[in-house]
Amino acid sequence: MIGNDIVDLRLASVQSNWRRKGWLQKIFAESEQNRIWDAEDSNHMVWKLWSMKEAAYKAHQRLFSLSPKYNPYDFICTDSNVTVHNYSYQTVSKQTENYVYTIAYRDQTNFVSKVFTDKSLQYKNKLVYYIANIMDVNLSAVTLQKDRNGIPCVKIHNKITDIAISLSSHGSFSAFTVDL
Amino acid sequence: MTKEELLSKLKTIIEPYVQNQEGLQNMSEDTNFIEDLEINSANLVDVILDVEDEFGIEIDNDGMDKMLTVKASIEVIQDKLAAK
Numbered sequence: 058m059i060g061n062d063i064v065d066l067r068l069a070s071v072q073s074n075w076r077r078k079g080w081l082q083k084i085f086a087e088s089e090q091n092r093i094w095d096a097e098d099s100n101h102m103v104w105k106l107w108s109m110k111e112a113a114y115k116a117h118q119r120l121f122s123l124s125p126k127y128n129p130y131d132f133i134c135t136d137s138n139v140t141v142h143n144y145s146y147q148t149v150s151k152q153t154e155n156y157v158y159t160i161a162y163r164d165q166t167n168f169v170s171k172v173f174t175d176k177s178l179q180y181k182n183k184l185v186y187y188i189a190n191i192m193d194v195n196l197s198a199v200t201l202q203k204d205r206n207g208i209p210c211v212k213i214h215n216k217i218t219d220i221a222i223s224l225s226s227h228g229s230f231s232a233f234t235v236d237l
Numbered sequence: 238m239t240k241e242e243l244l245s246k247l248k249t250i251i252e253p254y255v256q257n258q259e260g261l262q263n264m265s266e267d268t269n270f271i272e273d274l275e276i277n278s279a280n281l282v283d284v285i286l287d288v289e290d291e292f293g294i295e296i297d298n299d300g301m302d303k304m305l306t307v308k309a310s311i312e313v314i315q316d317k318l319a320a321k
Contacts, residue, residue, distance in 0.1 A: 073279045
């Protein structure tokens with residue numbers, strides 16, 4: 058089970074003022090707020106923890122076919138783990154000067170992930186291309202769509218597959234993760 | 238406050254965060270903030286804080302859970318106003 062999330066740090070600083078009164082408290086537990094204020098770069102930490110929560114949300118939503126909910130405070134980050142109720146997800150994050158990218162996963166996943174920094178936002182096409190190659194089918198046989206809960210899924214020859222994918226884009230950056 | 242007044246106040250609140258202006262023009266009760274208006278998910282926190290300020294209410298976690306559509310947001314706001 059996988060989920061991913063990317064944050065364009067420059068766009069985030071334009072879109073969100075996380076120092077606004079009450080903002081952090083709506084999303085982050087006290088332990089997470091402490092981690093933010095103790096961090097060398099609090100801004101990076103805000104968006105790292107946010108991307109961890111979002112990535113874990115996507116993995117969790119997929120695992121249980123959950124309808125959409127806005128509950129980032131239910132996902133608690135401890136080190137690189139995210140726990141929601143009794144479920145725990147591991148995460149791996151990549152931080153650069155320009156973006157933070159996190160993949161959340163659970164169990165023995167064998168995922169492939171790619172970040173695109175070229176602003177072309179071709180991530181969906183690239184994922185289709187990748188899946189077509191791996192599954193040895195024509196490019197035109199592979200389509201991506203969202204189910205009734207908004208969870209992305211892969212169809213091959215119009216048949217739903219159990220290939221788990223996650224897509225994320227923000228500003229100049231986009232990424233896919235696929236678990237084959 | 239009538240539902241129309243509430244809807245118009247809500248529309249004013251969400252406007253600065255909307256990235257799909259066409260979605261805003263066609264806004265109905267079924268409009269989804271993220272899917273239809275392309276509001277960034279981190280900005281939903283700002284929508285919630287603005288709603289709290291505008292209506293003088295506090296939105297708890299249970300209310301926040303639901304605030305993904307116009308319809309659900311109106312219900313949450315009406316509930317909190319009634320409990321005031």
